[in-house]
Amino acid sequence: MTDVLMPRLSDSMEEGLIVTWLVDEGTEISQGEDLVEIETDKANMTFEADGNGLVHIVASEGDSLPVGALIAQLLGPGEEPTAGNDAGLSTTSPASTDHGQAEGNLSPTNPSPAVAASIEPEVEESGDAAQAASSNNSESTDSPGRRVKASPLARRLATDGGVELGALSGSGPGGRIVKADVERAIESRRSEGPPAGTATTTGGKGETEIVEISRLQQTVARRMSESKATIPHFYLSTEIDMGACVTARAGLKESAAEGAVVPSFNDMVVKASALALREFPKANGAWRDGHLELYSRINIGVAVAAQDALVVPVIPDADQLGLAAIATTTRELAAKVRDGSVTPPELSGGTFTVSNLGMFGVTDFNAVVNPGQAAILAVGSIEDRPVVRNGELVPGKMMGMTLSCDHRILYGAEGALFLARVKSMLEEPISLAL
Known part of the structure; x- marks a missing residue:
């Protein structure tokens, strides 16, 4: 079994964000094949597998993890995964504790265009946003009798857009609802137009759009603020x-x-x-x-x-x-x-x-x-x-x-x-x- 860890790609990198898994759960992969796209504080990078085996995905798309955290495992014949989905999100997980600043079993190839994404870990949360902030449960209840798995970014977009998570089908690992699922629901609703008899109220500034920024933008903002302050x-x-x-x-x-x-x-x-x-x-x-x-x-x-x-x-x-x-x-x-x-x-x-x-x-x-x-x-x-x-x-x-x-x-x-x-x-x- 080969553990795939979040690598350190620059001196200033402290964490990375999983943008896209390029293979599905259970896919057999060989050394050198593209595995995952990761957004760093400098650029987006596509990484190759450094071993052979069946892919067990630990970290979900949108998860932001510290350097050295476990993001996947490559399983050999007859091997069972030792980490469940989202195991890499815990700050006290074995991967984070034992490996510290390990480089991980990945090697870079050509990067791909930067994409805007949340830098929050997409841990599964409860339907109540306030309760979600303090919960690390792998499943959460969105409505009575219905357990819904959704990332914080997806949940926040759903709250802002008035989308009911329980009505969506998740496209993420294990059926998790991710940002793209909510965006599709919002776009579909816009194309249908507002229900008859409803009125839209806005403040003096008009409608407010919440724009998520990329890790690169986050880094630029942080470094410029530090510069002017120090x-x-x-x-x-x-x-x-x-x-x-x-x-x-x-x-x-x-x-x-x-x-x-x-x-x-x-x-x-x-x-x-x-x-x-x-x-x-x-x-x-x-x-x-x-x-x-x-x-x-x-x-x-x-x-x-x-x-x-x-x-x-x-x-x-x-x-x-x-x-x-x-x-x-x-x-x-x-x-x-x-x-x-x-x-x-x-x-x-x-x-x-x-x-x-x-x-x-x-x-x-x-x-x-x-x-x-x-x-x-x-x-x-x-x-x-x-x-x-x-x-x-x-x-x-x-x-x-x-x-x-x-x-x-x-x-x-x-x-x-x-x-x-x-x-x-x-x-x-x-x-x-x-």
């Missing part, structure tokens, strides 16, 4: 004459082979930041537990807008890469973010971040420093503006940048010198080739 931010802004970069990029586009990746202005900002970090190592560090941590590698995170979230894939050793390599890596990572195939390792290890909203017409903004870093560079759009050059008023290509700093590790002068170095390299982009 990191003393200060901000330094400057304007850069990007005329030389515009000319250089036009030359690259003209000479590039067909289909070749041409570095963007943001790629140039990433390269300039990486080179400047070599000269200002404190900007490539963090404050932790009363001391400074200075990182030996320069890994630049590039903020990418994903579905309902902001994701920051990382370009490792950006200071050692040429502009073409940075451009290629950035586009590959951005594509993975948008199609949901980015992996946790590609989102980990960042030492500095660049966030660019210039493509949306934003001229300047203040970004929030990521926990575990000293600064983040916010980049605006390039605008045509008059500038004074050699005593004459001439057209200029001006771009605003704001450096957000952790005042515990960087002081004003250090931050200003770092920003000035980035500015000087972008105004003389030949230095980016060094």
Whole structure:
């Protein structure tokens, strides 16, 4: 018998959410076949079985479990399961106690698109929501003489939508009612229209929709709240004459082979930041537990807008890469973010971040420093503006940048010198080739 445990997929991961079981209860599976999709704090991952046997599902879809908790078992010939459904939900279960932070018997393959799901364990609860919060029974009574199994998310959606759980047939393991069952019932009722003679009353804000957020969104919200609450931010802004970069990029586009990746202005900002970090190592560090941590590698995170979230894939050793390599890596990572195939390792290890909203017409903004870093560079759009050059008023290509700093590790002068170095390299982009 092989126990399948919730794996730790990143340094910050403490729990994972079962999104979809890719096999049914009792299915015979072989090593390397897809078993389950798990939502982590970084991305959704599809996992393969690390052994052979009949699948016994322990954790249900929608269950949120700590790292090391038992989620399934692979049974050999004649073996019986030692854990019932939802055994992995108990915080005192043997799987959780004995294995602690074990990695589990799973190996990652390609991730799949992120989906919104509850981060609450879908334990079976009683029909009364208040009683359900303190109950761990595997079955609960929804109406007299009828025992109903339903996840907390499904039960909450049913309460909000006025759906009677007892009238539904569950599609989850063991006939459990899950979120999708309730959503189908609500949609069916909407298509039929309201019963004659009924009136809908709403408050001054109109109808309120409760939107469940994904674990990724939950993580972003938590980390940004922690950052603003614990990191003393200060901000330094400057304007850069990007005329030389515009000319250089036009030359690259003209000479590039067909289909070749041409570095963007943001790629140039990433390269300039990486080179400047070599000269200002404190900007490539963090404050932790009363001391400074200075990182030996320069890994630049590039903020990418994903579905309902902001994701920051990382370009490792950006200071050692040429502009073409940075451009290629950035586009590959951005594509993975948008199609949901980015992996946790590609989102980990960042030492500095660049966030660019210039493509949306934003001229300047203040970004929030990521926990575990000293600064983040916010980049605006390039605008045509008059500038004074050699005593004459001439057209200029001006771009605003704001450096957000952790005042515990960087002081004003250090931050200003770092920003000035980035500015000087972008105004003389030949230095980016060094």
